[in-house]
Amino acid sequence: MTQWSAEAxxxxxxxLLLQRNALHAESGVDADEVIDNLRTHIQEEVRSRKLQVxxxxxxxxxxxxxxxxxDKTRSVWTQLxxxxxxxxxxxxxxxxxxxxxxxxxxxxxARTFFDPIPTWWHVLLVSSVPVANAMIIYxxxxxRFRPAPFLTALNMATMIIAFxxxxxxxxxxLPGMVTVFYFGFGLLPMGPLFAFIGTLYCxxxxxxxxxxRRYRWSLAGLLSAAALLGALExxxxxxxxxLQLADSKQPAVSQTGIELLRTLGSERTMLQACYERPRxxxxxxxxxxxxxxxxxxxxxxxxxxxxxGKPFNSVRPPRLYFTNGRWEALDNMTxxxxxxxxxxxxxxxxxxxxxxxxxxxxHIFKRAHLGYLEWTFQFDNQSSMQREARARIxxxxxxxxxxxxxxxxxxxxxxxxxxxxxTREAYQEVAVRQRKDPVLVTTSGPDQILMQCFPIxxxxxxxxxxxxxxxxxxxxxxxQGRLKLPRIIERNFNLTAELKHSLWLQSQSSLSSDxxxxxxxxxxxxxxxxxxxxxxxxxxxxxxxxxxxSPDPSVRVQTPGLDSDRAILQELGPSSPLNVDRLVxxxxxxxxxxxYLPEIVNGLKSLPDSIELLVITASASRDRQREYLPISVxxxxxxxxxxxxxxxxxxxxxxxxxxxxxxxxxxxAVLWIHCPQPLLIGPEQALAQRLERSPSRPRIFGxxxxxxxxxxxxxxxxxxxxxxxxxFEEDLTRWLEQLNSETGPLRFTRQAVLKEDPxxxxxTTPETTDHVRRLWAAERIELLASKVDLDAAIRLxxxxxxxxxxxxxxxxxxxxxxxxxxxxxxxxxxxxxIPEPETWLLMAxxxxxxxxxxxxxxxxxxxxx
Amino acid sequence: MPELLENWTVQxxxxxxxxxxxxxxSQTNRYGYDLAKSLVALPGLNTKEGTIYPLLSRxxxxxxxxxxxxxxxxxxxxxYYSLTQHGRDQLALMNAFFQTxxxxxxxxxxxxxxx
Numbered sequence: 001m002t003q004w005s006a007e008a009x010x011x012x013x014x015x016l017l018l019q020r021n022a023l024h025a026e027s028g029v030d031a032d033e034v035i036d037n038l039r040t041h042i043q044e045e046v047r048s049r050k051l052q053v054x055x056x057x058x059x060x061x062x063x064x065x066x067x068x069x070x071d072k073t074r075s076v077w078t079q080l081x082x083x084x085x086x087x088x089x090x091x092x093x094x095x096x097x098x099x100x101x102x103x104x105x106x107x108x109x110a111r112t113f114f115d116p117i118p119t120w121w122h123v124l125l126v127s128s129v130p131v132a133n134a135m136i137i138y139x140x141x142x143x144r145f146r147p148a149p150f151l152t153a154l155n156m157a158t159m160i161i162a163f164x165x166x167x168x169x170x171x172x173x174l175p176g177m178v179t180v181f182y183f184g185f186g187l188l189p190m191g192p193l194f195a196f197i198g199t200l201y202c203x204x205x206x207x208x209x210x211x212x213r214r215y216r217w218s219l220a221g222l223l224s225a226a227a228l229l230g231a232l233e234x235x236x237x238x239x240x241x242x243l244q245l246a247d248s249k250q251p252a253v254s255q256t257g258i259e260l261l262r263t264l265g266s267e268r269t270m271l272q273a274c275y276e277r278p279r280x281x282x283x284x285x286x287x288x289x290x291x292x293x294x295x296x297x298x299x300x301x302x303x304x305x306x307x308x309g310k311p312f313n314s315v316r317p318p319r320l321y322f323t324n325g326r327w328e329a330l331d332n333m334t335x336x337x338x339x340x341x342x343x344x345x346x347x348x349x350x351x352x353x354x355x356x357x358x359x360x361x362x363h364i365f366k367r368a369h370l371g372y373l374e375w376t377f378q379f380d381n382q383s384s385m386q387r388e389a390r391a392r393i394x395x396x397x398x399x400x401x402x403x404x405x406x407x408x409x410x411x412x413x414x415x416x417x418x419x420x421x422x423t424r425e426a427y428q429e430v431a432v433r434q435r436k437d438p439v440l441v442t443t444s445g446p447d448q449i450l451m452q453c454f455p456i457x458x459x460x461x462x463x464x465x466x467x468x469x470x471x472x473x474x475x476x477x478x479x480q481g482r483l484k485l486p487r488i489i490e491r492n493f494n495l496t497a498e499l500k501h502s503l504w505l506q507s508q509s510s511l512s513s514d515x516x517x518x519x520x521x522x523x524x525x526x527x528x529x530x531x532x533x534x535x536x537x538x539x540x541x542x543x544x545x546x547x548x549x550s551p552d553p554s555v556r557v558q559t560p561g562l563d564s565d566r567a568i569l570q571e572l573g574p575s576s577p578l579n580v581d582r583l584v585x586x587x588x589x590x591x592x593x594x595x596y597l598p599e600i601v602n603g604l605k606s607l608p609d610s611i612e613l614l615v616i617t618a619s620a621s622r623d624r625q626r627e628y629l630p631i632s633v634x635x636x637x638x639x640x641x642x643x644x645x646x647x648x649x650x651x652x653x654x655x656x657x658x659x660x661x662x663x664x665x666x667x668x669a670v671l672w673i674h675c676p677q678p679l680l681i682g683p684e685q686a687l688a689q690r691l692e693r694s695p696s697r698p699r700i701f702g703x704x705x706x707x708x709x710x711x712x713x714x715x716x717x718x719x720x721x722x723x724x725x726x727x728f729e730e731d732l733t734r735w736l737e738q739l740n741s742e743t744g745p746l747r748f749t750r751q752a753v754l755k756e757d758p759x760x761x762x763x764t765t766p767e768t769t770d771h772v773r774r775l776w777a778a779e780r781i782e783l784l785a786s787k788v789d790l791d792a793a794i795r796l797x798x799x800x801x802x803x804x805x806x807x808x809x810x811x812x813x814x815x816x817x818x819x820x821x822x823x824x825x826x827x828x829x830x831x832x833x834i835p836e837p838e839t840w841l842l843m844a845x846x847x848x849x850x851x852x853x854x855x856x857x858x859x860x861x862x863x864x865x
Numbered sequence: 866m867p868e869l870l871e872n873w874t875v876q877x878x879x880x881x882x883x884x885x886x887x888x889x890x891s892q893t894n895r896y897g898y899d900l901a902k903s904l905v906a907l908p909g910l911n912t913k914e915g916t917i918y919p920l921l922s923r924x925x926x927x928x929x930x931x932x933x934x935x936x937x938x939x940x941x942x943x944x945y946y947s948l949t950q951h952g953r954d955q956l957a958l959m960n961a962f963f964q965t966x967x968x969x970x971x972x973x974x975x976x977x978x979x980x
Contacts, residue, residue: 028923033932037897037918037944044898047940067913 002046007056012042015063022068038066084201085137092133092198096162099191100126109172109189116168121232125161129195132158136202149217152206156221157228159199164229165192239269243295246303261307262647267315273300274312275348302679305648309591311678311709313348313490342432344442344450346390346490346709352383353456353493358500363834364483364507364546367554368768369473369572369748370775371396371483371505372832374403376466379456379493386435386455389463392490394707395447396471396483397723400778401803402771403468403831406439406453406811412466414831415439415809416823417801419794423808426821430812431455438817439465442808445714446721448489449803468832470771473548474723475746478555478572482725483546487539489676490709500533506834509550514543540707545725557768558760561752562799567760568773569751575744578699582612582668583739585636586658587643589617592675594645596705596728600673601637603732608740614661615639618649621657628661648675651712652682655700655719659690662698670700672719673732676708684715691718703732716805750776771832774800781806801826874911882912882920884963887948887956890930894947897921897932921946929955 004012016035023031045062046054103109104123109116117123132154139151172189242265245257261270273295295303304312355377362373373396379389395401404415416423420442427440431454439453449467456463473481485503503518505511511530512520518532530546538544555572587593587600607613612630620626631639651674662668691700695718703722704710713719722735738745750772759765777800784793785806797807811825812818818825885904889895895903900921901914924930929952934942948956 023919028926029919030922030926033922033925034918037901037921038915040941040944041898041901041914041918043940065913066915068915 002051002054004054005056008054008059011056011059011063012039015059015068019068038068041066085140088133088137088198088201091194092202093130093137096126096130096133096191096195096198100130116165119232125228125232126165128154129158129162129199133195133198133202136205140205152217153221153224155199155203155206156218157225158221159196159203160222160225161229162192162196162199166196169193235264235266236269238264239266243270243273243300243303246306247295247299258303258306258647261303265307267308270300270304270307271312271315273297274304302681305679306681307647309646309648309675311490311676313346313492314678314708341388341454342428342452344444346392346450346492348492349494350383350387350492352381352385353387353389354380354382354496355389355491355493355499356380356462356496357502359502360485360504361834362483362503362505364473364505364509364511364548365769365771366508366550367557367766368559368570368772369475369481369548369550369554370769370771371469371471371473372402372769372771372834373469373471373486374466374834375469375486376464377451378462378464379453381456381458381461381463384458386458388431388452388454388492389456390450390452390492391488392444392709393449393451393467394487394489395449395469396486397447397474397721398775399447399469399471399486400774401441401443401449401467401809402470402774402801403466404439404441404803404809404811405466406437407464408437408811408813413811413813414826414828415441415801415811416818416821416825417798417803417807417809418823419790419797420806420808422822423810426812426817426823427452427810429821430817434817436817437463437813438810439463440808440810441467441803443803443805445710445716448710448713470774470832472748472775474725475572475748477746479550481548481550483548484723484725485534485539485544485546487544487707488536489540489707495536500535501539502533503531505530505546507548509548512547512549513545518546542724542726554766554768556759556765557772558762558765559768559770559772561773562777565755566752567755567757568776569753569757569759569765570768570772570776571749572746573749575747577741577744578667578669578739580611580667580669580739582614582630582662582665583607584658584662584668584670584698585613585615586621586654586670586672586674587615587617587640588649588651588654588672588674589619589643589645590649590651590675591645591647592705593643593673596673597640597643597645599727599729600732601640603729603736604633604636604640606733606736607633608736610740612665616654616658616661617643618651618654619646621654622650624657648679648681650682651677652680652684652687654682655712656683656686656690659687659698659700662700663694668698670698671722671735672700672702673705674702675705677710677712678708680711680715687712688715688717701735703728703735748775750779752776752780774802774832778802778804801831878910878912882910882916883924884956884959885910886917886920886924887929887952887959890946890948891953891956894933894945896943896945898943900946924952928952 016039019038020031020035023029023034042059042062046058049058051058100117100123103117107115110118117126132151136151136155169189169192173193175189177190239261242257242261246254246261248254248257274297301312304310308315357376357378359376360373361376362371364371375393377389377391379387381387405412406415407413416426423440424442427438430436430438431440431452435455437453437455439451441449441451444450451465451467453463453465469486471483473483475481506523506527506529508527510520510522511528513530515532515534515538517534517538518530521529521531523529534544557570558567559570560566561568585600585604604613613633613636614628614630615636616628651672655670655672658670658672662670700719701722702710702713702719704724705728707724713721722731724731726734753760777796781793781796781800781802781804784790784796785804790806793804793806797804801809803809810821810823812821812823882904885907886900889900889903897918901917904910904917905912905914921930925932925946928949930946931949932944932946935945937943
């Protein structure tokens with residue numbers, strides 16, 4: 001067996017390489033065949049010479065005898081003159097490298113035109129161009145050239161990449177040339193063009209392989225570059241096309257765009273479009289496709305929801321560059337202006353704004369079966385601009401805001417309660433125009449408020465706000481009630497990693513919760529406490545509920561009324577059953593519903609047999625011609641199981657169609673099972689018209705899968721929410737079970753009666769907290785508002801210091817500002833507070849004394865008679 | 866050797882080398898290495914293997930010869946060359962031309978003697 005030394009092998013390969021290069025110039029010769037013959041020849045020579053070990057010298061001896069010339073072939077590698085080498089190095093390597101580094105460091109192009117290197121993959125891609133050119137120059141100059149088909153492929157790949165970027169920068173070439181000509185700088189936009197010319201020039205030094213093999217490797221390079229560019233840009237291109245189609249005024253074209261995006265769209269690209277402003281596209285493909293004109297931001301957000309089923313501001317924003325910097329991430333990003341300042345929308349997250357402390361204190365009033373909570377927020381602004389914090393807060397069912405304060409110069413200031421429009425105008429005047437310290441709370445649909453405060457000072461400035469909430473418990477029985485904790489469902493600020501909502505609840509009733517982070521204890525005077533720290537995610541779960549067990553149930557309580565001769569009575573009793581003859585199950589088949597479909601199927605088993613059932617989905621509701629017939633629960637289960645939940649669906653059309661189907665029978669009702677509704681899609685006025693003209697029949701109930709924004713709810717339409725306390729299936733089952741039961745669930749009735757009324761007897765109707773009056777007033781205000789007696793509704797709201805559908809609360813900084821706005825802040829002595837343990841004892845004693853005095857007076861009265 | 870003669874012999878060899886290859890293959894198929902060796906050994910032809918292989922490739926590309934791999938007991942498969950029908954036709958024409966040329970050379974010599 002003949003052994004070849006490494007040197008011999010190298011010598012042989014170098015010899016063959018040089019022959020190949022020489023043969024390349026000869027026409028009609030298949031270099032592969034000749035090289036193959038030469039290789040065989042040399043091996044035969046070795047065999048005939050009976051060499052055991054082949055050395056480099058042996059190879060040289062054999063090859064020298066073959067009569068081939070190496071001088072001619074070697075000359076190919078020395079064609080790069082020093083000047084050519086220098087020019088190639090400058091324009092093919094140095095300038096492109098500087099362009100890339102400059103863009104990486106200063107993001108000049110990204111901030112002004114588009115981001116040419118939005119990801120590190122793009123950086124790698126463009127960096128390969130000067131690197132490949134440098135490799136070819138180095139190999140050529142040093143003559144240390146090995147068979148390098150890789151370089152051929154790399155050269156072709158980098159040529160394609162450079163060409164792509166040359167096209168992208170084409171529009172900047174002319175301005176670049178002008179600035180170079182006049183000012184002597186501006187070469188950087190020409191970096192891709194020079195790099196492209198460099199790759200072309202380098203190609204002539206890669207002429208060593210035979211033509212066929214060269215083409216093969218070139219094709220490999222071309223395909224690789226196309227694949228890489230495709231992988232990075234194709235989904236972007238498809239998404240941009242999809243966005244353009246979705247933006248069409250023609251419904252069919254728009255739907256095609258949505259379907260395209262659902263199938264092939266890039267969530268990142270769609271999200272980028274949600275943050276782009278016109279003529280500030282952030283992507284190369286976008287620039288080429290849209291001629292620099294981005295899709296309307298609002299439209300992009302709607303498309304994002306329709307495609308993904310998620311609100312755009314619930315997702316971590318992409319890394320984008322804008323004039324003032326970069327969107328690093330959701331938790332630390334910069335938005336160069338706040339689109340929602342002073343408005344009624346929470347809008348996108350703003351950079352540098354944090355909620356750094358959250359404290360929830362509360363007291364559960366045992367006899368009144370209600371709670372008073374105070375939620376204190378402290379915001380911290382790390383950005384260099386003044387910021388407004390905005391949050392949509394979901395209150396406990398039936399809850400109302402009864403106090404609002406703002407800390408100004410370390411002092412807690414009370415709010416003024418007045419008409420909704422008046423408070424908003426005062427806020428906008430002081431916050432947006434004067435840039436002073438106000439906070440505003442208005443309702444945003446049933447059990448929902450919008451809180452906003454401005455300006456939180458830049459560079460570490462803070463702002464502290466407190467919201468007081470009066471809320472009834474939801475009673476399972478006269479002994480047992482539940483309090484669902486309030487929660488932030490939409491916000492424009494970020495939460496620090498260590499943020500916990502610190503909870504302190506106290507009551508004379510016993511308190512417990514399924515949350516493991518909350519701990520029950522019993523203090524002095526048998527006062528129960530529930531204390532702990534809750535993550536925001538826990539706060540949003542159905543476990544964020546407090547069970548209240550009262551050993552001393554009172555079904556009827558009283559509190560002094562607005563006038564001295566009246567009292568407010570609160571009674572707990574069963575509500576009337578709904579008596580439904582047809583239930584239209586309107587299912588929002590948006591993407592988020594998918595995990596809940598089995599729960600809906602299981603829950604439906606509790607539907608009373610006497611009720612006719614129809615099932616309609618949002619996607620099917622667009623077809624107005626489709627007929628719906630009553631189906632059995634089994635058929636409904638099959639139908640629901642076959643639902644393909646995708647994107648964000650048009651729920652307004654769904655509700656309109658469901659309303660029409662329910663209206664066909666005397667006691668029809670709609671149960672709308674839905675995901676959060678971050679956008680209004682569909683015929684808003686058609687639904688509003690039906691619900692305004694006929695608010696009580698058919699009735700619409702909504703049960704939402706998870707907490708989140710609900711724009712339909714914000715429209716204050718007559719849609720009653722099903723309270724969520726347990727799993728979706730349990731809540732749905734409970735609601736369906738009580739549909740046609742003999743009695744409905746327990747509910748409170750509140751009324752103002754004369755003190756002479758026999759029911760106002762302290763012995764049978766104990767006196768309790770004035771929060772009862774606030775809850776009565778809230779109901780009365782909504783009644784007045786529904787009768788379009790807005791002045792009376794606003795007056796009552798202001799008197800009782802409540803935030804309702806007609807009123808708001810605003811804290812301004814100075815008395816002058818209040819006066820100018822025609823507002824009067826409330827007297828601190830009239831606001832609700834959480835009683836301290838000692839205060840509670842004092843109150844109990846006072847109430848006892850009051851009861852004793854009244855009893856004595858009554859006894860005296862009878863004696864005198 | 867004077868320059869004129871050297872140039873002339875080079876031109877002669879170039880012209881005649883293709884004929885030699887075709888003639889070598891006219892009787893039997895030949896292994897490339899074997900063919901090259903035999904041609905190099907021809908006195909007067911004064912050629913090298915480095916010249917023969919490109920010529921073989923060109924003839925194959927022109928369709929005059931064809932190659933096929935044949936298993937060898939001594940090592941890897943060997944490439945054997947043979948004439949194609951087109952090659953045989955061309956060889957017949959080249960032979961005829963060469964005989965005519967040779968006859969013409971002889972005739973030119975005899976005419977010179979007669980004078």
